[in-house]
Structure formats: C-alpha cells, structure tokens
Amino acid sequence: MGFNSGMASTSPSVVWPAVHEERRALIRDLEPLLPSQWRTPSLCPGWDVHDVLAHVIDSAKTTRLGFIRRMVASRMDFDRDNAVGVERERTPDPGKTLVQLQAALSRTSGPPAGLGTRLVEAFVHGEDIRRPLGIRRDYPAAHVATALHYQVRTSTKMGGGKEIAEGWRLVATDTSFDHGDGPAVEGPAIALLLAVSGRPIAEDELGGPGAPVFLQRKL
Structure with missing residues (x-):
C-alpha cells in the first residue's frame, strides 16, 4: 500500500488558516440565500442546510474538555451530541445563525483528535451545504488531500x-x-x-x- 506524500502539512500554522478561509468562503456563499433555500435538504440525512451550518458553528466552538464533557452527557452517542449541538446553535433566523459563524471564524479549538479532522469538517460539510444548493467551490486540492489522507486511515x-x-x-x-x-x-x-x-x-x-x-x- 502506498501514499504519495506531496500534500499540505497538518501543522497548526497550515491547517488553521485553511480552515478559517473555508469558513469565510462559506459565509460569502450563504449570505445571498433566500429564506426558502435554507430549508433545502443537505447531503446529511435528516438535516437541512441551516442545520449543517449550525453544526459547523457548534464544531468550531468545541473545545477538548467540552467535548469530553459532552460525550459523557450524551452517553458516548455522537449522533445525540450532534443533535444537541445543532439545536443549541440554530437560531430562528438563518441570517443570525450565519453571524454566529462570523463570530467563531478565527477560533482554533476542536475535539481531542488530529487536526486533519478540522479539514475534513470544513470540506465535507461545505459540500453538504453547497451541492444541494447548486453552489460550486474550487477547494484547495492539497489541503483536501490532507483531509483525505486522514479519512482513509480512520475507522x-x-x-x-x-x-x-x-x-x-x-x-x-x-x-x-x-x-x-x-x-x-x-x-x-x-x-x-x-x-x-x-x-x-x-x-x-x-x-x-x-x-x-x-x-x-x-x-
């Protein structure tokens, strides 16, 4: 089994700027949405576009200690924890929810996992939202390869x-x-x-x- 390692680094100084740029790009793409578009089903079963945005915000706010506490509270049920997070961050007005992503844009916190997870979240959830809306983004391929490198080695x-x-x-x-x-x-x-x-x-x-x-x- 081989892997061509000509990919972007997983060092914080490389990953976080890439993640922050993806958050900025998502804000730019979502600002023009009509109210009805926010209810578009995403690629995540059971979640609409607004739900995924709320999850992205919840993920951006997650800290290592907070993640552990939440896992205990949800009895190690990731789906239950995600649902609670979406409910917490989703506001009645999608525009106000989007403002919350702007407020969390520069955060560098995350769960106790490799930084590759931050890239996976940024790219996959970006497409969870964009594809059903017909929005196209040219993602930085080297960083996507870093996320892919993480995914193919994680259960x-x-x-x-x-x-x-x-x-x-x-x-x-x-x-x-x-x-x-x-x-x-x-x-x-x-x-x-x-x-x-x-x-x-x-x-x-x-x-x-x-x-x-x-x-x-x-x-």
Missing part, C-alpha cells in the same frame, strides 16, 4: 472512511494523492473525500477501472 466508527477505502487504489487527478491497492478509482480529491466520507457523488466524477463497481457500492 468509520470514528467518522472516517477506512473501511470504505479498503480494496481500492484511490488516485487524485488534481493533486498528489495515491493510496491503497486494488482497482484504481481516479478523480478530484474532493470527490474522493466525499465518497470515503459516505456522501453521494455523481457517476461522472470518478473514473478508472475500479470506478463503476466503487460507485455502485457507494450509491
């Missing part, structure tokens, strides 16, 4: 995509990323990241000899 039980990636050679076509053994599945890093994160993607986003079966397995 699905911990929010990763290791089991989904197993048995395939995943190759990014827009940056240096080559992971695994098996039939090759090729495409932009963001499409590969979404796929191993359990999100639906279009058939034409991935190519290579392994793509047809991989996509069938995913969809």
